[in-house]
Amino acid sequence: MSLRLKTLVITSMTLAILLVVLTVSLRFILLESYRQIEISDAGQNLDRGMNALMGSLENMDRTTQDYSYWDDLYNYMITKDRTFADVNLVDSTYSNTRWNFLFLFDVKGHVVYKGAFDLEQKENMAVPSAWEHAIRSRLPRLSPQKPGTAISGLLQVPEGVMMVVAREILQSNLNGPTMGVMVTGRLLSEPENQRLAEQTRLNLQWQAVQSRNANSRFHEVTKNLKANHARVIQPINDTNLIAVELIHDLDGQPVLYMILDLPRTIYMQGQKSLYYLITAVVICASVFSAMILWLLERFVLSRMTRLSAEVVALGEGQDLSRRITANGNDEIGQLSDSINRMLKTHEDLHVLLDAEKGKSERLLHNVLPDAIANKLKEQSGVIAESYAEVTILFADIVDFTRMSTQVSPENLVNMLNEVFSAFDKLAEKHGLEKIKTIGDAYMVVGGLPEKRSDHAEAVARMALDMLHTLQEISRSRGQRLQVRIGINTGPVVAGVIGTKKFLYDLWGDTVNTASRMESSGVPDKIQVTESTYQRLQGSFQFQPLGERDIKGKGRIPVFILLEEKSRKDAA
Structure with a gap:
């Protein structure tokens, strides 16, 4: 039997056995x-x-x-x-x-x-x-x-x-x-x-x-x-x-x-x-199996495997600064370059996005209370909640209209900024929530959005500190500044209104009464309602003013907050 025939027989037998084995x-x-x-x-x-x-x-x-x-x-x-x-x-x-x-x-x-x-x-x-x-x-x-x-x-x-x-x-x-x-x-x-x-x-x-x-x-x-x-x-x-x-x-x-x-x-x-x-x-x-597999492994599969492994490693590591190791000038090398360019663009966009997100976060937390800002980010729709009892303070600079005609606009705005910035620090010190300023009026509340049992005491202490702070500002500026302060305690509804320019505000008769306490008050005095007096009479000293005519409320008893009692006096 010739070598050619042996080769043919062996090849045929091998293929036949391979076919049977593969089939089974x-x-x-x-x-x-x-x-x-x-x-x-x-x-x-x-x-x-x-x-x-x-x-x-x-x-x-x-x-x-x-x-x-x-x-x-x-x-x-x-x-x-x-x-x-x-x-x-x-x-x-x-x-x-x-x-x-x-x-x-x-x-x-x-x-x-x-x-x-x-x-x-x-x-x-x-x-x-x-x-x-x-x-x-x-x-x-x-x-x-x-x-x-x-x-x-x-x-x-x-x-x-x-x-x-x-x-x-x-x-x-x-x-x-x-x-x-x-x-x-x-x-x-x-x-x-x-x-x-x-x-x-x-x-x-x-x-x-x-x-x-x-x-x-x-x-x-x-x-x-x-x-x-x-x-x-x-x-x-x-x-x-x-x-x-x-x-x-x-x-x-x-x-x-x-x-x-x-x-x-x-x-x-x-x-x-x-x-x-x-x-x-x-x-x-x-004919072709061994050659094709070798060529595929040599020129395509091994390189694609390395490329795939690097892409998976990038995805698992979340490190946008890493890059694919590009090799070759063919389509696989071009794909590696394209992935690297995409990663660079994504890294740049991520940096910009983080910067803009930080700006948005700071702006939102400057406009709204932290608890409300976080809730607004997590949910859509109206955010509103009722509170059974909070304490509201209104303050208004006396004769501000006359003062605005006597000083330059720049000095007037600087004066307001100094006063209200000082009030903001006091609100932060006492854990209170500033609601808004309207012209020369300042509004702050205790007891929301996070409920607290000592909201009335905290507002009273801030009111006393406001009088003291305003006296210091008056001395430093060489200009007599006076403020009327009104306080009331009661239930309110609080929530966010608006879809583009958000505003966190309060509603209810408690807010109106607190405003009336300020508008009917005495310069450099803190006028409070009976509900606030009842909460604070054990730890603060008051001067009863009897019943006064209050617009929209009729005759109601009002009091002047004088000072906080010492612990010995309170006992």
Whole structure:
């Protein structure tokens, strides 16, 4: 046998053995991999179905939360005034929220309100006794253990399976005490199941565990489900597979099957890939495989691997000053240069962005209180809050209008800047919040946005310091400056108004009365209302002025704050 023939025989035998080995091994490895991918894909589709169900439950929870933290509902639980239910718990409420029922229980477990709605017929219906029994019997379990939390899940009723959400009834600021529990439910009806299927774009079906309509093929699959293994994915034939997940209710009992009937597209593609791969190997292995692999490894793959590793390292390190090591003058080298230019541009933009962000942060914190500025950055919409008791101070420079006609504008502004800057330092010293200046008027408040129990004492001390500071400024400038100061204590509403030029301001009768105390006061005196006097009489000395006519308030008692008592006197 010639060497040429030996070479031919050995090559043929080698290729034949290689073909057999590749066929067997690739069939086992490749098809098994595709089967695992197929199972993984089916599991992901089950996850999508579960996410759709949980998303629907979360949306229902958000809607329930909006109602359970509604001040009007809170008041209704106190007054039991049916007008609220007649106006707010109407057909459109159930239709918009897609609730099939709503229960309101007081803290003793008594039903304050119950209602049911047929979402398919769009009409009210009597609350089925089975639904009410299912909720009443689980009321202790449906009562949230922590404020601001929810209990949600599934319940079995004769009509099928229901999604149920329960939340405590609190005020809109989450203050209590709780007035009871709000429970809402939605039946997993055929339209609801269809909506979930359309949302996931899957051939998704929901089957109650107790349903008697399941076909034999479905029973054959679900019999493999166990309590500790609530998911099964099983091929039916070469073209279809079925994936089922068992879902438990609030009591931990199996209540619902989620079913996916999927074509075995991935597996069939694996069979085609196996055929094409083996064909390609037979044709190319004898001539080109080694050469192509070597060329690819030598000139492309090794360089791309290094480039990929450096890019991954850059991404993990978050160091914008690092650069890719560029090599070669071909496309890979050009790609490295492009990445480096992009990194340089990104680094420059990041520096500029940090600088501008710092400016914006400083400007926002100069305009608004820190707590309000931080809240404004975290949320959108109106920021407002009511405070049961704060202390407000108004100060106004006496004869400022006359003074403005006697000095130059520059000197006038410098004088105001010196006075108000000194007042700002006093506000910071005493932990108070400056609200605004209007002309020669200065407004400061204690007790917000961070609540504090000694707000009245802090404002009183600042007022006394303001008189002392103004005397020092008068001596240093050689110009007599006087100020009227008015103080009042009471409730206010505070919030941010405006969308472009933000303004943090206060509203309420307390603000108006504090302003009246200043405008009707005496120069270089601190005039306070009775509410402030009651808070401070134990630690400060006052001069009663009796009742005075105050614009818009009539005759009310007022007092002059003189000084703070020593600890011995206060005792």
